[in-house]
Amino acid sequence: MVQQLHSLGLDLSSGTATESELPATPSVVYMDVNVVPEHDKEGLASTISSLQGSSIISLRASAVAHSWPPTKTFLRYLDAKRREALDKILDIKGSIRVFCRVKLMDERKAASPISTEADKITVRSAGTRKEFVLDRVFHPESTQEDVFREVKPILRSALDGHNVCILAYGQTGTGKTHTMEGNNGRPGIVPRAIEELFHQISQDESASFTLSMSMLEVYMGSLRDLFVHRRSPARVTHWIPKWYAALILYAHHHPANHIVRLGSNLSILRISDGTVEIEGLTDVQVTDVKQARRWYARGKHARSTSWTNVNDASSRLTRITISRSNEAVDGTNNLVSKIWLVDLGGSERLLKSGATGQTLDEGRAINLSLSALADVIAALRTRRNHIPYRHLLTVILVTFASQICCLSLNSKLTQLLSDSLGDGSKVLMIVHVSPGEDDAGETVCSLSFATRVRAVEANRELSEDTKKRKQQRVAELEQGVREAEEELRRVRDQMERTAKLIQEKTNTLRVDLRGSPRSPLTLNPVELDGGDTKTAEKPVQRARAAPVPRFMSSTACSRRRQQEAAESLGRARRRSTDLRGSQSHSCYQTSKKMTVAYRRRDPSLSLQCNPMNVSHDSVDSRGSWSSSKPKKLSNSNPNLRVALHQQHRRRMSDLI
Numbered sequence: 230m231v232q233q234l235h236s237l238g239l240d241l242s243s244g245t246a247t248e249s250e251l252p253a254t255p256s257v258v259y260m261d262v263n264v265v266p267e268h269d270k271e272g273l274a275s276t277i278s279s280l281q282g283s284s285i286i287s288l289r290a291s292a293v294a295h296s297w298p299p300t301k302t303f304l305r306y307l308d309a310k311r312r313e314a315l316d317k318i319l320d321i322k323g324s325i326r327v328f329c330r331v332k333l334m335d336e337r338k339a340a341s342p343i344s345t346e347a348d349k350i351t352v353r354s355a356g357t358r359k360e361f362v363l364d365r366v367f368h369p370e371s372t373q374e375d376v377f378r379e380v381k382p383i384l385r386s387a388l389d390g391h392n393v394c395i396l397a398y399g400q401t402g403t404g405k406t407h408t409m410e411g412n413n414g415r416p417g418i419v420p421r422a423i424e425e426l427f428h429q430i431s432q433d434e435s436a437s438f439t440l441s442m443s444m445l446e447v448y449m450g451s452l453r454d455l456f457v458h459r460r461s462p463a464r465v466t467h468w469i470p471k472w473y474a475a476l477i478l479y480a481h482h483h484p485a486n487h488i489v490r491l492g493s494n495l496s497i498l499r500i501s502d503g504t505v506e507i508e509g510l511t512d513v514q515v516t517d518v519k520q521a522r523r524w525y526a527r528g529k530h531a532r533s534t535s536w537t538n539v540n541d542a543s544s545r546l547t548r549i550t551i552s553r554s555n556e557a558v559d560g561t562n563n564l565v566s567k568i569w570l571v572d573l574g575g576s577e578r579l580l581k582s583g584a585t586g587q588t589l590d591e592g593r594a595i596n597l598s599l600s601a602l603a604d605v606i607a608a609l610r611t612r613r614n615h616i617p618y619r620h621l622l623t624v625i626l627v628t629f630a631s632q633i634c635c636l637s638l639n640s641k642l643t644q645l646l647s648d649s650l651g652d653g654s655k656v657l658m659i660v661h662v663s664p665g666e667d668d669a670g671e672t673v674c675s676l677s678f679a680t681r682v683r684a685v686e687a688n689r690e691l692s693e694d695t696k697k698r699k700q701q702r703v704a705e706l707e708q709g710v711r712e713a714e715e716e717l718r719r720v721r722d723q724m725e726r727t728a729k730l731i732q733e734k735t736n737t738l739r740v741d742l743r744g745s746p747r748s749p750l751t752l753n754p755v756e757l758d759g760g761d762t763k764t765a766e767k768p769v770q771r772a773r774a775a776p777v778p779r780f781m782s783s784t785a786c787s788r789r790r791q792q793e794a795a796e797s798l799g800r801a802r803r804r805s806t807d808l809r810g811s812q813s814h815s816c817y818q819t820s821k822k823m824t825v826a827y828r829r830r831d832p833s834l835s836l837q838c839n840p841m842n843v844s845h846d847s848v849d850s851r852g853s854w855s856s857s858k859p860k861k862l863s864n865s866n867p868n869l870r871v872a873l874h875q876q877h878r879r880r881m882s883d884l885i
């Protein structure tokens with residue numbers, strides 16, 4: 230403990246640390262000093278000496294309990310620490326990371342030509358052996374959880390304000406959709422990311438967040454909004470002339486008319502600050518996981534029922550826009566970041582697939598698009614002045630002059646993602662390969678592309694020694710992130726516990742006050758008990774029952790007197806019940822007259838000596854004559870009491 234205080238720049242040997250010696254950044258010591266009431270030297274010195282041996286957490290906890298502003302500062306400090314460590318990790322690991330996932334082997338198939346290690350994949354085929362080093366390789370038995378565990382940190386960095394792009398790439402049928410979407414039992418990256426983002430937001434008190442979502446499909450250079458319902462030509466034919474329907478269907482199937490087919494009305498805008506916007510794309514704000522899941526299901530449904538039926542040739546994109554506002558916390562402005570989750574179209578080699586016609590166009594479009602993507606990433610990263618969107622387009626235009634669609638696609642996909650691929654953004658590409666012998670050639674192609682993308686970031690080829698040191702540093706930083714997160718959790722728990730404790734204490738105090746002799750509490754029950762209606766009921770009932778203003782209500786003393794009076798009244802009643810059977814009305818009349826006469830002579834007497842008069846009125850509102858009146862007589866006139874007693878005895882003896 231003392232060492233930690235030392236490391237923060239406090240001279241403890243003399244015990245004369247002053248406020249000016251406190252570190253500028255909020256820290257444990259800063260918190261401690263807030264616990265010391267006057268920040269005085271002596272107080273600080275004694276606090277420090279009393280703290281020796283106590284745990285640092287309990288110390289912070291006490292600070293949390295004592296002062297709210299430093300707590301918020303402390304939370305922000307911890308959050309900043311965590312973010313800094315996470316940024317460093319991602320920088321060391323590389324802001325372009327390439328993973329490989331090998332599809333689960335079909336049991337009927339022969340031995341796979343692929344062997345995997347943690348960051349290496351080897352393909353043996355036709356007497357050749359090719360080795361590819363990537364950031365992470367997932368073997369065929371890897372689960373969706375394994376994959377998501379590696380993706381999670383990058384999501385956190387999106388919440389911290391970085392643009393993020395996660396792309397699934399690979400041959401058709403190798404599991405791109407399985408990784409990105411998954412199925413009900415095994416959800417993929419997109420549904421998990423949605424859940425994780427909302428979870429992280431709920432935990433983060435350093436800022437307020439707003440999330441919005443869009444989904445679109447890119448096919449042959451057209452963009453389709455997946456949140457907008459479109460009629461299929463098949464449905465259109467119900468209400469238009471047959472010749473016109475035939476024309477539409479012809480247009481739908483003709484490769485040159487792809488834009489007409491999809492009815493794309495979305496255009497990409499590049500704003501001066503470098504951000505990219507899609508004009509006309511639906512962007513829905515989502516406030517909770519359920520709502521986000523519903524919209525995601527809607528987008529998936531729109532794609533699966535796509536009348537173009539081009540799922541394996543189209544790229545599906547989900548965009549999550551995050552607005553982070555620190556205004557409520559420290560007055561800083563909004564920070565907007567984007568997460569692109571992209572399920573790219575299949576990347577088959579055209580020769581192998583033997584595609585013709587439209588399929589050939591699609592294949593060319595996809596391959597060219599992907600190679601353009603790698604070039605664009607490279608250009609953005611090396612901060613080349615000229616980003617080769619147009620250059621690529623020219624090359625493509627020359628090579629495939631007849632395929633205007635290729636040009637369109639290249640520009641669209643790369644332009645769409647350009648602000649999330651450049652410097653400052655985090656890119657994660659998951660290359661999918663098949664474990665089958667037949668697909669070995671395709672696998673080598675995909676892995677070569679992956680290596681090319683990975684090489685965009687310089688210094689990827691490191692010596693073993695450097696790699697080891699890097700891994701060690703990453704492990705340290707990861708430990709730092711875990712500790713910061715753990716501390717954040719602990720501080721939040723402590724805050725909750727403290728708030729609960731305060732509430733309990735307040736309740737107890739109020740209950741005590743309610744029971745106190747001179748101050749019957751009739752405060753607003755909700756205000757009193759924090760909405761706890763069970764405990765709030767009592768004061769309400771009491772308030773309703775009180776016939777007099779609050780300040781006039783009875784004290785404990787008067788209540789005690791009332792109780793005694795009630796008891797003696799009870800006794801008197803029982804006696805009078807016995808008497809009632811024997812006493813004649815005339816006797817009552819006589820005694821009444823005499824009482825009145827007595828009162829006239831000395832009115833104070835009956836009131837003064839008989840508290841029952843008061844209690845009779847207040848306790849027994851029915852005014853039972855038989856209980857109180859004989860009592861009055863007995864108290865006010867001893868002679869009369871004797872006469873009555875004798876009379877009573879005579880009557881009783883008559884009865885016997």
Ligand SMILES: Nc1ncnc2c1ncn2[C@@H]1O[C@H](COP(=O)(O)OP(=O)(O)OP(=O)(O)O)[C@@H](O)[C@H]1O
Pocket residue numbers: 331332333369399400401402403404405406407408540541542574575661
């Ligand atoms: N790792 C895996 N574990 C279990 N099943 C898998 C795995 N990868 C893929 N599959 C299964 O293989 C089939 C094809 O996968 P998927 O549709 O995801 O491929 P794809 O690459 O997205 O194809 P396309 O390019 O046509 O979109 C699916 O039935 C999927 O469930």
